[in-house]
Structure formats: C-alpha cells, structure tokens
Amino acid sequence: MDEKTEKGSPYVIEMLHITKEFPGIKANDDITLQLKRGEIHALLGENGAGKSTLMSVLFGLYQPEKGEIRKNGKVVKIKDPNDATALNIGMVHQHFKLIEVFSVLDNIILGAEDTKLGFLQKKEARRKVKALSERYGLAIDMDAKIEDITVGMQQRVEILKMLYRDNDILIFDEPTAVLTPQEIVELMQIMRNLKAEGKSILFISHKLNEIMEVSDRVTVLRKGKYIGTVETKDTTKEELSRMMVGRPVQLVVEKDEAKPTDTVLKIDSLTVASKIHKNNAVKNVSLSVRKGEIVCIAGIDGNGQTEFVHALTGLEKPVSGKIELLGKDITKFPIRKRSLAGMSHIPEDRHKHGLVLDFTLEQNMVLQRYFEPRFQKAGFIKFSEVRRYAEGLIEKFDVRSGEGPVTPARSMSGGNQQKAIVARELDRDMPLIVAVQPTRGLDVGAIEFIHKQLVEERDRGKAVLLISLELEEVMNLSDRILVMYEGEIVGELDPKKTTVEELGLYMAGAKRQDREVKE
C-alpha cells in the first residue's frame, strides 16, 4: 500500500458518478458515494432505489457504464468479487451466504483455508477467529453447526468472515431486517466496536431509527438518482424520509376512533403443540376480533405467535380449542375452505408461504383465486383475465417490477413482493384479515402505504388481526393490544392509555393481568 496516497485522501472508498443501466431502467444514474476512513456511512433509499445495484458495482458483480471507483484516492478497476476482496472490501449480504451443515469455524475459513499437503490446518485459524471474536465482542460457538444457531449468531459469523479476511471496508446490506429487537441492539454495538477499531462501514438500510442511532453520515438515493449526503447529527427522521420518498411521509398513521360492531372471529381456549419442544407453543388462548377494529397480538418473536397463526389459518392442527368465524365453527376446516369462509392471510414469511418465487407476478396474484370461475373455465386458466386482474392490482397497489405482470417473483425487491401479497390478500375482500408482520423489512414509504390500507380496511368494516414484533407498529396501528408471552395472552392493553415501557414489561413477562375474553 502506498503510504502517501493513503494519507492524501480522507476517503477510503469513493464511487464517483456511477451510472448503471439495465434494459429499460437506469438503476444507478450518476451516483456519488464517498466513504470516509473510520466512519459509519448509511446508504438510505426505498426498496428498488438502486442501493443493491450500487453495492453490486462496488463488489464487482456489475460493471458500470460510466463513473469510476477510487480506493484511497487511486482509481481502481473492480471486475469481479475477487478484485473487491483483494481491495479488502467485505460484505454481509441480507440473506446470508453460509453452508448450513458446516460448523461456524468451517464457514469462516471457507475459501481462505490454510492447507498443508492438501490437509486443512485449522489450529491457526481457530486461534485467529478466537482473537477476533474477543477483540470485537462477537460471541460465537466455533463448533456449532450453522443450522443450529440463531439468525443473529449467523450474522456474527458473516461479520467474522469479513474480519478473518482482514477486510477494512465492511458493507452491511440491510443487516437488521432479519434480526429481533435485542439482536439489533447488539449489532449496533458491534458496529460501533468495529468503527472504534478503525474499520469503515457502509450501512445499507431504510430503517430511520437505526440510521439515526448509529451512522455518522447518510447518503440518500431515490429511484436510481443521488439525492444528497447529510451529517446525521444535523438531520431528522422527517427530513431523511422526505429525501428518500420525495414527499413528506406520515410516520404515524392517521386514524379515527374505532367503531367495532359484531364479532367476526372468536377463539376459545386454543392450544397448539410446539414443533421444537415438548410443551405447547400456544396455551389456552381465547380472544375475539370484531368488525371495524384492529386487534394486535404483540410479543417478542418466538412466543407462540407463529404457531397461533398457523392453527388459526389451518396450516397446523391445534391440540384443542375452538375457532369460530362469523359464527361458523371452522376448527376442523381444511385451509381452502377456511379461507373461503372469510379469511385473508398475509403470512409471516413471504418467501416460504406468501409467494411461489418461480412463478411470475401475475401467477402469484391469483394464487388464492385461480380456481374461481372468473379465472378458469373447465379447468383451463383464462390467461387474459389473469393478466387484466394482475395489471389492475399492480396499478392500484403500486407494485413495481422490471417486467410488470410477467416478472418472475424471485427477481422483485422484498418490498414489492410484500406489496404484491398485501394486494392479493386485501383484494379478496374477506371479513377477517390476518396480517402477520405485514411491514417486515419494508421502507417507510411502503410501511405508510400498508398501514393506510389496513386502516382503510378497518374503516370499511373489516376485522383485522395484526401480529407484530415492532413496538412502533403495535402502538400506532392497533385499537386493542393483546400481549403474548410464552404462548399465553398475558395482558390486554389500550394503546391510548399505555406506554411503550409498560408494553415492554408485558412482552418480557415481567407483568401480567388476569383477563376475561369480551363477548
């Protein structure tokens, strides 16, 4: 490394006037990003604003049509990821690149193994990984298999992978999207530790709270264009969201008082077995949801919410209990019959349950209604009708994609995948909407949109059952809050009369109330 140039430029990486085109799209249009040495620099933008493309350019996955990249003031050519690695650039991808059946240590050294006569030399590697994990406060179990450890731990493995390769420019691609609130706190601390040790961090995110908390500067992109770079301490969440979306965004949902009427869903002492341990995941849960209200089940991830929803929607069989929808006992109904009885379901995991990723957008749009006479005749799909329907939904819900209705679902951004699911489920016009973490991993614009939609549905007399892990969403959106802790409903709260702190105490199991289900 040339000492003089290293001192000469305050920027460790500069991407100047980068332009990258795809057929029909300018994904990056004259974007400039300058990363100072030893700073945490946030890259902010909506889903599809061009953040990932820009990072792919930096990582050598794409070649830009225009612009140049400089490291320490010197122009460099990055033709493939190997070049990026040689320049000590490392990246933690949003979806981890780990081998499930390998141990943590094996994953860290994979691709950079020491060998002697063709045999792995792991002793030295083990020592180095141990030293790194202590230095940066990255607690891991080196011999555990990836498939057995939590997502937060897997992310630490990814970070160690970069450190093991002596990377000093670290890219985090939406690292908090997959984490629980506690893990997010830990990650923020890790990032600060890394910064203190002189690493430069590029932090891609659309979560304003985290950006405000951890970053030094923010660069904002919108629709492939460079909007500006600001010092974090001189800006506000409101200003950032305005830069990102291009208009003022309501961070808090506007809604009137709920006017609940008839009961739509009534659940009586529902108990669901756990797949992980011997105890029941859901214990004796009773609740009801009425027309015109949003009832939210809050709780920390893994307290039985998933199992509860699966039992409610028919994906799993409950051990005992009764589910009544519009006065009909649907406990024994199979999934299709249940959903036709009046239930929409925005699932928790959009890739596992929500979409068939190999299908096109339009095929996914009719996933819940392809069998209706409108879309088929004598078993033959009416393609023109499917197309027309999908185009309608795409326009109504502003689902953006490269090729419209025929875009493969897999190639769409997470936010637009989620919008597609929300569009499909809300358009079914069912009396009950079960929405599980409907805004997970979305940017403020999309969150605002989905929240508005849910409130609108409520005002049209729908019963909405929301399951959420985000405190802000719980407080903003719901008319009643039920807190689930270890499979039980431990409290019913009124969002207007409670505080985030009190809610947190219930969620952590420190507080509980005896309650009777409202009839």
Next chain:
Amino acid sequence: MKFRKFLNKNGTRSLLATLISILIGLIAGAITILLVGIFDQKLGLREAWKGIRLIFFGLFSDGVDKAGNLLFGFNTTNIGDMLFRATPIIMTGLSVSLAYKTGLFNIGASGQFLAGTTAALFLALKIPTTVVPAWIVWIIAFLGGMLAGALWGALPGLMKAFLNINEVLACIMTNWLAANIVTWVFEGSGLQCTEGTKTQVIWKTAHNGVSNPKFGLDKLLPGSSQVDGGIIIAIIFAVLVYILLTKTTLGYELKACGSNRHAARYAGIRDKRSIVLSMAIAGALAGLGGTLYYLSGTTEFHWQTYMALPGEGFTGIAVALLGACNPIANIFTGMFLSTLDVAGSKLSFFTEYNEYITDVIIAVIVYLSAFSLFIKLKITKWLKIKEPSKLGKPEEIKAPPAENTRKEGEA
C-alpha cells in the same frame, strides 16, 4: 437488434445449449470411432470414415454397393424404425419431464414402464379375441397398461407425501420390485407363445391378433419397419402434457406445489394430493411407453432379460433433460436419440464396428445435457461480453422500471 433480442430469449438459449450438447456428443462419437479405427487392424481409416458418416447420416443410410461403399438416400424403413423406437422413449421422457416440472425427480420410469408392459401384455394375451373384438382388447390393454404405470408411479408419490421419503430412493425400490414381479408373474403365467425354432418362450400380442392401430403410417412409410400409430399417440400425449402443464388449473397447482410446497399449502392446494397425482400421471406416461411398444404386436418380450431394468426408463431421463423438460421438445429429443439408435444398427450392419458405440455418444450427450444449464450460462455470458450494456439477465434486475405511477413531489 432483433436477432439479439431473439438470442436473449430464454427458450432460444435453452435450445442453443441443447444443440451444442448434441454437437459435442456427435463429435465425441466421431473421435471414438476414429480412435478405435486407428488402433484396430481390422478397421483402419477407411472403415472409420464410413463409421463417422454413419454416425451423422445413419438415418439416410441405404445399404452398400458391390464395392462395399456406403449408399445414402431417403429410406422409409429407416424413418419408420426411427419413429417406432422413438415412441417408448418419448413417453418415458414425458414422464420424467412432467415430474421434473412439478418438482419431482422420477427415476422410476423403468419400473413404471415394466408395470405398464406387464399389464398390457397380460390383458392383450389373456382376453380371447374370439370372444371380444380385437380393438376392444387393445383399448383394455392400453388403459390397463396406463393404470398399472400410474399405480407404480403413485407408490413413491405416496411415500413422499405421507412418509417424507425421498422419491428418488422410493423409485429405485419400485424399479426393482417391478423387475422381480415381472419375472414372477410371467414364470407362473402358463402363457406360452413359442415360435418356430426359437427356444425361448416369448410374448407377442400378434399371437392374439392385438396390435396398435397403424393410422396409415405403414402405407406412408412403406418398407420393413415396425412403425405404427404409437408415435402419433405419443405426440398427442406430448401435446396433452404441454397443455396440462401450461394451460390448466391442475397444472398450476402441481407446479405451485412442486416449486414451493409451503406456499401451495398456504393457498389451500392439497400438497399431498398434488405430489401423489404428479407421480401417478408421470407413472401413467411411462407405463404407456411400455404399453405402446409391446402392443405393436410384433415386438417380442423376453421376461428373462428383465432381471435387469429396461433401458427406456433411463433413456427417458436423457430425452427429458436434453429437451429442457419441455414436453414438445421431448418429441424431437426422443426422435433424435432413436435416430442415433438406428445409426447404431447401421454401424454394425455395414461396418466392423460394434453398435454400442452409439451408446458412447448417447452417454456423452446425456452428460452434457445435465450440463446444459451450465452451457446456457456460458452462452449468456458470451453474449453479454459481446454487448455488455444491453444484455442484463432480467432475473438480476432489482430496480424498478423507469415509468412508475407514484406521484413525484419535490426533493
């Protein structure tokens, strides 16, 4: 520019990949022939040259003249043979393709083929044509073979759906079950159709006067080939499978279940039923392969040889993969592989070579067809290098289109 667009189409690239696989396979075959020719004193370069020409143009081989030179020309017997031999492998190819498109790997086509063969032969030989008209017996045997294949395919499907047993393992098991059951059934059947000087007991449905309709193909392609209406039926089935997979709600369900069982379940599709159904339909297709082949009337069935598994099932995998599991493409890949088969027999007729050299070619092509995805990727890359800015693979695009409906405020 139009040409570029055409090249950039997914289907075009698949086709190119297949054609490249085939070409490399044929060249590998030619090299094998050359090498064998050079190192074998009996053969020499002259024979090798004959062999190479037969590999490429065997379908148009028209015997030899008095001097031993090869003659080429349009020969209806060859074409007929090619079509006849294509029939069973098109069917097993369809079987593998349909399973593959619905997320299953059917290597049980051999067993299903045998199950179909057994049922069809039994029905065609046991129902006396003196009582029941031959064409009704044919229909019964046809349906029987189809059902037997479906049953044999449904078994691994059931095991996968309800016991979560990998269908590949279950298929290996059902294959050998079929091979042994066939032996057992025919040994104790009391059905004997000995013919002239042949010492083995053989089964031929012509003994009972039952055979596939010809649909005039024997007149269209005069000669001594065995060609019959089987090929027409196979083509009809290819079209039916294509329609099933792309145009129907059933195909939609099967494919949804195949590519994401969880999402299919979420949408209320009965995932277990779909898996069993996919395998049963795949089994029916493979069973029909055996049925159509042996209901030709003149094909001899020797059960003793079925201590081993019939090759048609595995050739079906080659047919399917080479055609990128597209049912329509399977018609052509099936015909192509049977063309090689014909070329192989010409090779042993007119040269000193062994016909099994064509198996080398087929093996190379099958290997390469498994690599066809890789070749496809290479083609994509190569095209990209030629014109980097215009040819992004659509799958890689994450950005939104330039036109969008969101109202633009001021920044």
